[in-house]
Amino acid sequence: MKDTQATTQHRILVIDDESAIRRFLHSALSSEEFSLHEAESGHSGLSAAAALRPDVILLDLGLPDIDGIEVIRRIREWSQVPIIILSVREREDDKVAALDAGADDYLTKPFGVGELLARIRASLRRSIIQTSEPVFTSGDLMVDLNLRRVTVADNEIQLTPMEYDLLRLLITHADKVLTHGQILKQIWGVAHQEQPQVLRVTVSNLRKKIEHDPSRPRHITTEPGVGYRLKQAE
Amino acid sequence: MPGKGNVRVYYFCQETGFYQGESFLRERDLAEVEGVTSIAPPHYGKGEVPIFDVSTQSWTLHKVQQTDGARSWLSRDPKHIDMKHTVSLEKPSVSCYPVQNSHRKVQGIIVNFVVAARGYIGSLLLVAVATLVCEFIRPYLVPTNMVMVYQLVVVIAAVKLGLRPAIATAFFGVLAFDFFFVPPRLTFSVAEKEYLVTFLGFFVVGVIISSLVAKVREQSLERERLSKQAEKARILQVQENLERALLNSISHDFRTPLVSIKGALSALKEKGDRLSSQARQELLETASDEAERLNRFVGNLLDMTRLEAGAMRLKIEPSDVQELIGCALSAMESRLGARDVSVKLPPGLTLVPLDMVLMTQVLVNLLDNANKYSSAASNIEIEATVSGDRLILTVADRGPGAPESELPHIFDKFYHVQVPEKAGGTGLGLSICRGIVEAHAGKIMAKNRVGGGLVIEILLPLAARSEEL
Numbered sequence: 001m002k003d004t005q006a007t008t009q010h011r012i013l014v015i016d017d018e019s020a021i022r023r024f025l026h027s028a029l030s031s032e033e034f035s036l037h038e039a040e041s042g043h044s045g046l047s048a049a050a051a052l053r054p055d056v057i058l059l060d061l062g063l064p065d066i067d068g069i070e071v072i073r074r075i076r077e078w079s080q081v082p083i084i085i086l087s088v089r090e091r092e093d094d095k096v097a098a099l100d101a102g103a104d105d106y107l108t109k110p111f112g113v114g115e116l117l118a119r120i121r122a123s124l125r126r127s128i129i130q131t132s133e134p135v136f137t138s139g140d141l142m143v144d145l146n147l148r149r150v151t152v153a154d155n156e157i158q159l160t161p162m163e164y165d166l167l168r169l170l171i172t173h174a175d176k177v178l179t180h181g182q183i184l185k186q187i188w189g190v191a192h193q194e195q196p197q198v199l200r201v202t203v204s205n206l207r208k209k210i211e212h213d214p215s216r217p218r219h220i221t222t223e224p225g226v227g228y229r230l231k232q233a234e
Numbered sequence: 235m236p237g238k239g240n241v242r243v244y245y246f247c248q249e250t251g252f253y254q255g256e257s258f259l260r261e262r263d264l265a266e267v268e269g270v271t272s273i274a275p276p277h278y279g280k281g282e283v284p285i286f287d288v289s290t291q292s293w294t295l296h297k298v299q300q301t302d303g304a305r306s307w308l309s310r311d312p313k314h315i316d317m318k319h320t321v322s323l324e325k326p327s328v329s330c331y332p333v334q335n336s337h338r339k340v341q342g343i344i345v346n347f348v349v350a351a352r353g354y355i356g357s358l359l360l361v362a363v364a365t366l367v368c369e370f371i372r373p374y375l376v377p378t379n380m381v382m383v384y385q386l387v388v389v390i391a392a393v394k395l396g397l398r399p400a401i402a403t404a405f406f407g408v409l410a411f412d413f414f415f416v417p418p419r420l421t422f423s424v425a426e427k428e429y430l431v432t433f434l435g436f437f438v439v440g441v442i443i444s445s446l447v448a449k450v451r452e453q454s455l456e457r458e459r460l461s462k463q464a465e466k467a468r469i470l471q472v473q474e475n476l477e478r479a480l481l482n483s484i485s486h487d488f489r490t491p492l493v494s495i496k497g498a499l500s501a502l503k504e505k506g507d508r509l510s511s512q513a514r515q516e517l518l519e520t521a522s523d524e525a526e527r528l529n530r531f532v533g534n535l536l537d538m539t540r541l542e543a544g545a546m547r548l549k550i551e552p553s554d555v556q557e558l559i560g561c562a563l564s565a566m567e568s569r570l571g572a573r574d575v576s577v578k579l580p581p582g583l584t585l586v587p588l589d590m591v592l593m594t595q596v597l598v599n600l601l602d603n604a605n606k607y608s609s610a611a612s613n614i615e616i617e618a619t620v621s622g623d624r625l626i627l628t629v630a631d632r633g634p635g636a637p638e639s640e641l642p643h644i645f646d647k648f649y650h651v652q653v654p655e656k657a658g659g660t661g662l663g664l665s666i667c668r669g670i671v672e673a674h675a676g677k678i679m680a681k682n683r684v685g686g687g688l689v690i691e692i693l694l695p696l697a698a699r700s701e702e703l
Contacts, residue, residue, distance in 0.1 A: 092591055110525070110529055112522075196551055196552070197551075197552040197585050200552065200553065200554045200557070200585055201554075201585070203554070203557070204554045204556060204557065207556075214556055214560070215556055215559050215560050215563065215577040215579070216560060216563055216564070217560050217564075221560075221564065222557050222560060222561050222564075222590075224561045224590045224591045224594045225549070225590055225591040
């Protein structure tokens with residue numbers, strides 16, 4: 001196997017046609033922790049993904065040859081490798097489409113290295129730890145998934161079944177953004193896909209119970225126009 | 235131009251045939267005039283424009299000599315374009331009848347014929363009406379006095395139809411008068427010679443009236459045209475001023491952060507190893523902050539152009555106001571720092587139909603302003619209340635406020651209140667807010683607070699609008 005030389009190094013594949021961005025990512029990410037590989041088009045990216053078997057893929061949606069969403073679909077036909085989208089602010093619909101097509105996360109250009117590293121590490125963590133821990137803790141929030149017990153600063157919180165299901169779903173995808181559509185489908189079923197208000201109300205109620213200040217949520221954050229993310233404090 | 239003063243210019247577009255250049259131009263046609271795009275039909279070249287000359291009934295290709303401002307017309311309302319200012323044409327370079335467009339030429343002739351014929355048909359109708367009227371009053375009047383009825387329709391023709399149809403009316407009037415009323419009736423022969431004098435008098439007076447009316451009409455049209463031109467010139471002037479303001483704003487607001495970024499980076503590149511670690515850190519932070527500022531400017535400009543182009547499609551969904559405020563606060567987190575921001579919400583507030591992404595932008599812009607214009611120690615207050623069928627969302631600061639006379643203008647594009655140096659901005663933030671709020675069928679206004687400070691109030695309808703935007 002090719003990867004025996006550096007088993008501790010994670011391989012990152014960057015698919016982006018902008019050479020300046022590839023250069024920046026190369027100098028920012030290449031380290032003992034990561035080795036960086038580059039592709040400048042959708043086709044070369046797909047073959048690199050197959051040949052290289054990267055641990056994380058960073059994908060620009062605006063590629064010259066094939067649509068980025070198509071790249072996600074083709075990779076998802078054979079691999080569950082984490083895919084992080086790099087996209088500009090104005091394209092919320094593209095982000096949702098990419099996430100629904102199977103992308104794991106997105107970063108809005110321009111982004112800082114800190115943010116990028118956090119996303120990459122979160123993706124790696126999710127793909128390595130398949131079985132989630134029975135007890136989730138983040139800051140003052142603690143959720144015991146076996147006992148269905150939720151505490152905030154050691155005070156037990158009573159959640160409705162709907163609120164608990166939502167919280168559990170977010171916890172099993174901690175640090176990953178879930179689109180409105182994905183959450184609605186998982187919890188309320190396909191029939192409720194067109195009723196985002198039920199999700200909004202449930203999130204609002206859940207925040208009132210678990211957030212210290214629901215106007216400044218620390219646990220469940222909103223990605224405007226895209227979805228929700230449960231942040232796990234280190 | 236061929237046939238000076240008497241040329242009708244037809245620009246044609248590929249799908250719809252042609253239309254008169256004087257009436258209006260559309261973007262596509264302007265592009266054709268400019269000759270810079272591939273939509274120009276293949277038979278004429280770059281910088282050429284085909285013109286159909288009515289007087290010679292021929293197509294000619296003209297070189298476009300001057301297309302000054304051509305690019306900027308594209309962004310303007312085509313209805314405001316005055317042909318005389320937009321294109322001046324050299325002598326025809328080629329005279330031709332393009333094969334592909336021969337049917338359009340025929341169409342052009344027919345249209346002209348119909349327009350001309352309409353005037354003469356009108357004069358015939360007027361004479362017929364006059365004849366009918368005279369038939370009714372025949373028992374009471376001697377034939378000579380009936381001439382006055384015909385004279386009246388000549389005047390009507392002169393006012394409504396123009397010079398030539400009016401003269402034709404006078405001519406037809408003489409014939410009809412002779413035929414129907416001058417004895418022997420229903421013949422063109424004249425029994426008494428004095429009627430010939432009546433005919434002549436009637437015709438001459440008719441022609442004189444027609445030409446006088448025509449002259450007055452021309453003068454008033456000319457006046458109207460001149461005042462329209464003045465109006466157009468004024469609009470162009472306003473637009474040019476706006477464009478200049480935009481350019482000034484862009485070059486200033488974009489260059490300032492770029493100067494800092496380039497300066498900081500070049501200092502690090504050239505003598506980074508000789509700088510203290512503290513100085514290095516400061517330079518890096520400057521570059522990073524300024525890059526962030528530049529990014530916000532770009533975002534604002536993009537929003538503005540999208541709002542203006544009407545390209546901003548709202549995605550209105552029932553939304554949680556607390557969530558909206560949370561998103562804005564989270565986006566502003568690094569800029570607000572440790573500043574106290576209080577949030578007041580009524581208990582049990584229902585979901586409000588709005589576009590989450592755009593309204594977050596509105597709140598971010600308002601918070602950014604409040605943050606810039608008030609001292610870091612003062613409090614910013616966000617409050618939502620419901621009044622009747624509307625949500626009232628306010629962002630209040632304890633800054634200097636604005637002079638009462640300027641309050642209505644602070645949402646205008648490129649408007650700046652005199653502010654301390656650090657508060658530089660594009661002057662676009664608030665006008666973007668207004669654009670977005672108005673797209674929600676809402677209202678935004680500014681007031682000074684009792685005790686000092688500015689409060690921006692947003693009114694949003696609570697009920698979803700029936701029509702989708």
